[in-house]
Amino acid sequence: MTSRFRILSILCLTLAIGIGPGVRYALAAGTPAGTAQAQKDMLPLKELQTFSEIFQRIKQDYVKPVSDKELLDNAIQGMLTGLDPHSAYLDANAFKQLQIDTTGEFGGLGLVVGTKDGFIQVVSPIDDTPAQRAGIKPGDIITRINDVSVQGLGLDQAVKMMRGKPGSEVKLEIARQGVSKPLHFVLKREVIRVDSVKSHMLEPGYGYVRITSFQANTPASLKKAIDKLDHENKGPLKGLVLDLRNNPGGVLSAAVGVSNAFLNRGLIVYTKGRLADSDLRYEATPGDALHGAPMVVLVNGGTASAAEIVSGALKDNHRALIVGTRTFGKGSVQTVLPLSHDTAVKLTTALYFTPNGHSIQAEGIEPNIVVEPLAVGKSLSDGFQMLREADLAGHLANPDGKAKAARDGKGDPSLAHTDFQLYEALTVLKSLALSQSFRAASTG
Incomplete structure (x- = not known):
């Protein structure tokens, strides 16, 4: 059995287990779905085959080696972020950060951000934080973090770049509506204790x-x-x-x-x-x-x-x-x-x-x-x-x-x-x- 079809077999087995016994029975029996619901529950085998082919092509032909875990994590993330701007896969770091955020204490600049047109956009600065004191405003578009372009960079990765050890510095390049030239800020990270x-x-x-x-x-x-x-x-x-x-x-x-x-x-x-x-x-x-x-x-x-x-x-x-x-x-x-x-x-x-x-x-x-x-x-x-x-x-x-x-x-x-x-x-x-x-x- 080739590597490509081993991957496909594993994916099919995993999905069948996750969907439920009704689908497992239909697959095992080899019978066509008799109802509209059964048709909806059928595995998309053609699409899964395409996925496995792309997976294998990346493994063979990409410019540098990529681990199976990284590829599958990226696939899961893409599957979720393609739904809406707020669904996401949280790896260990992102999950930990979410738990920190809900408790109201973290290290960083004090920005609430979202994405727009591939860039990171400020929804609002948090009161009494480095970002708010520096004059960063809602609607500002962050174009670079520490001289690295954020276009196409995931939101989680951008947030990770802005957070870090208190006392360390972060450089932000910002585009602001009505201002012809980019604005540059050098902010010092603080422990952000959000008194809500x-x-x-x-x-x-x-x-x-x-x-x-x-x-x-x-x-x-x-x-x-x-x-x-x-x-x-x-x-x-x-x-x-x-x-x-x-x-x-x-x-x-x-x-x-x-x-x-x-x-x-x-x-x-x-x-x-x-x-x-x-x-x-x-x-x-x-x-x-x-x-x-x-x-x-x-x-x-x-x-x-x-x-x-x-x-x-x-x-x-x-x-x-x-x-x-x-x-x-x-x-x-x-x-x-x-x-x-x-x-x-x-x-x-x-x-x-x-x-x-x-x-x-x-x-x-x-x-x-x-x-x-x-x-x-x-x-x-x-x-x-x-x-x-x-x-x-x-x-x-x-x-x-x-x-x-x-x-x-x-x-x-x-x-x-x-x-x-x-x-x-x-x-x-x-x-x-x-x-x-x-x-x-x-x-x-």
């Missing part, structure tokens, strides 16, 4: 909480932040601005926990997939941390995934007004399926929907009040449109397929110059609090 919740008082009675990502401990950190604001205010808040701008998402359970912190009842989010165990519903339980005080949620094009779940839950349950610009539009759920030898498959298994049945995938959340990031008389975005889910190659289409627009607003000479959207959010929040007080006085 930050808070302060905007003015007496009105608090501000920013969530930078959704980690396992984010709901508990949120509760501590609100208790701290109540203490500083010497009593319950009149209102709260929840800032989810440039929040790339994170753990689904954390998004559910944050949403639940502000709701007494109602549906938070539900998911739908091909398998029955992918269809889940998450309901709120009593216990509003703000005791009914009004809320405004700030969002923008960098608000993604779990952050969109929170925005959608609070919007659809009429618990908060959403202010800012349309969100990123990542409405898919990835399940991490551990394999042997410390590896895993990250597979898109479902889409999530807001309480009103709205799919966010490739569309995002449209704010109740659209406010562009403007300073007085000057656009901070210079007309640049941020990267969104719908821009990613191979993204899943939205079941409804919608698109939205935006408007701008007015500013104040102080906060408007530093953060116009936040100024507008505070103005809206004050109006809501005044209206709530008026209604309470009228009914009293």
